[in-house]
Amino acid sequence: MADHAQTAIEASAAITSASSKTAVAGGGVSFVGWLAGLDPMTVLGVCIGLGGLLVSFLSFLINWHYKKKEDQRADQLHQIALRKAKGECNVE
Structure with missing residues (x-):
């Protein structure tokens, strides 16, 4: 499960980086187009x-989406740890 989340985070970071570069390039081309008057x-x-x-x-x-899933998983693990600490779980 953690591998999928890590892969998604890495892919998302790559997409974010690419989108930032694309937005900057688009703005630059728009500015040059405006200066040159080329529609x-x-x-x-x-x-x-x-x-x-x-x-x-x-x-x-x-x-x-993936941060929400990560938070849900962390909450589940926390609830299990609390139940184990209270002796409600029959786990060694």
């Missing part, structure tokens, strides 16, 4: 920027 470049830059924003948002949702 196709401006549209391309805006599309790239919006794509980077979408990837960032999806990365946030993935992180949130």
